[in-house]
Amino acid sequence: MRLNLPASRRLLIARTGALVLAAALAACSGGADPEGTPRRIAREVDRTLTTVAQNELVRDPELATRLGLQPDAAGFPFGRYLTDRSQAAFERGRLERLETLDVLVRTARPAPGSALARNLDTVIAAHEAAEAVLVAGHGAGDLSTFHPYVADHMRGAYLEVPELLVRFQPMETAEDAEAFLARVSQLAGALDDERRRLGADSRAGVVPPAPILARMQALAGARAAESPETSFLVQTFDNLLNGVDGLTPDARAGHSRQIRTLFTNSLVPAYARFADAAGELAASAPAEPGIWQIKGGDAYYRAVLSAYTGTTDTPAELHARGLADVARLTAELDAALSAAGLVEGAVGERLAFLALQPGQIYEDSDLGRAALIERLSQLTTRAGSLVEDQVGPVPANSVTVSMVPLAFAASAPSAAYTPRTADGRNPARLEINLTRMGDWPDYSLPTLVFHETLPGHHLESAMASEKGGLPLARQLIWNVGYGEGWASYAETLADEGGLYTDDPLGRIGYLQSMLLRAARLVADTGIHQQKWPRERAVSYIVSVTGLSLEAAGDEVDRYSVWPGQAAAYWIGRQRLLDLRERAQRVLGPRFDPKAFHAAILGGGPRPLDMVEADVTHWYTEAAR
Helix, strand or coil: CCCCCHHHHHHHHCCHHHHHHHHHHCCCCCCCCCCCCCCHHHHHHHHHHEEEEEEHHHHHHHHHHHHHHHHHCCCHHHCCCCCCCCCCHHHHHHHHHHHHHHHHCCCCCCCCCCCCHHHHHHHHHHHHHHHHHHHCCCCCCCCCEECCCCCCCCCCHHHHHHHHHHCCCCCCCHHHHHHHHHHHHHHHHHHHHHHHHHHHHHHHCCCCHHHHHHHHHHHHHHHCCCCCCCCCCHHHHHHHHHHCCCCCCCHHHHHHHHHHHHHHHHHHHHHHHHHHHHHHHHHHHCCCCCHHHHHCCCHHHHHHHHHHHHHCHHHHHHHHHHHEEEHHHHHHHHHHHCCCCCCCHHHHHHHHHCCCCCCCCCCCCHHHHHHHHHHHHHHCCHHHHHHHHHCHHHHCEEEEEEEECCHHHCCCCCCECCCCCCCCCEEEEEEECCCHHHCCCCHHHHHHHHCCCCCCHHHHHHHHHHCCCCCCHHHCCHHHHHHHHHHHHHHHHHHHHCCCCCHHHHHHHHHHHHHHHHHHHHHHHHHHHCCCCCHHHHHHHHHHHCCCCHHHHHHHHHHCCCCCCCCHHHHHHHHHHHHHHHHHHHHHHHHCHHHHHHHCCCCCCCCCCHHHHHHHHHHHHCCC
């Protein structure tokens, strides 16, 4: 499906360089900004970055909705359009980003070390990383994340668009209702575009593993079997219509009939076609995962590892590092479990045994789920004092805790943090997937909360939002190594800050989390470089970490379709710990944890090499 935009918006995409040149010519007046950049150059950079951001949102209007932007910020009424998922759009997007990169590197340089220079360099680095990955010509990606396959069991239009409409699409005015229906009318075309791209990539030898395609077939088939009365999308739209201002009863009834017609005549057949295509591809797909199986797979894997972590280490070196860290953490857990009276069996077996002890697993009922959510909510307040002591004031905007809606649980991750949207309609939230209550023993919950909320993702996100002053182009980019590295470092910060002093089982949960981060590095490189079959990877995760067979299977399937991402947690955390150790050696008793963390978080999401430069500058100045 092509995005049907006004000619003026198509021109904006096609003429990035011309627009930037015009912006530069329009910039005038002398002087310099407070950080030493001449005003003319500062205006050129600002306008360049604004153009880059608006071009990205034209390519991905769904992202604008998820961020909660207003149409004037994006530069067009994005709420009526779905992202173009056609092969032509994929190829066009890569070429346009190459042109944008050329413009960015030719843009006049701001003052070294300034926030403006950091903004420009971050956007340049994101474009360079995207080109290094997307040059492979298959899969999907943007300026933050990359996927070797067009769609999988966790993402794709067939999963993402209904969730977008139900959870992010505004429904307050008559125009909002019409925009909702406009996007629904485009969904079948989006599914067909991705179905065709999956087929084209498969003919080039790039096809998801058969177990993933089986999951995709089941997910799409379930949607194809729905009726308007059982569709969460249709029923949610009907419910939201009741709150829309300015709709007459006849208009409301007409909208209800329209979405039912679209669902029955358009969406159900499209989902059926998608499910059938996944089934057909599975018949000839590789039985085992591993990006090494495709042409250029080794280069692709190195590119995504570099994009996510900034590392120059080879996959084999990362694999060896992960194995060494797993051995070290296993020994530490052995001691902690023994101190808790658990001495028999391997560490993974004892962790699994601990999860089954009385009081650990919440009841699989509405009451049990409510109790678990209440426990998480209570834990979100525990780290407040640590944040104030180590970082600074607790963020003004709070975070809510809830379970993943059942309609989306089959394709949702085990837990996820979502930042507050710019329009305030959606608060920051931690959502936990409670499909399997046994996945969440009580001892594991504190570390989950510290990773996702304070001092982890919520703190990092809120600081970028409240204090960062980041331009829109920066807000569209989330560096995985930085974000997941910080959240994993935050788990360690919570341990060092004494949050487990009176909770020895909670500390075992922390050590298990650290062990899983290291084991992910082993399994990710094992699958994509060491050619591990799925069964070996699943067995490894089970035996090392004590996760259930089902949970380990979900982990491995995630690594299979998202190469390199799982490595970012451990590598990013280690980079931050190494920086802290270096700063402490240089500053000695003058080391200030608040200043150190401000040097990390104050610059917002960016490559870890840039974080290192900022931290090095900070402690060098502080040492004088």
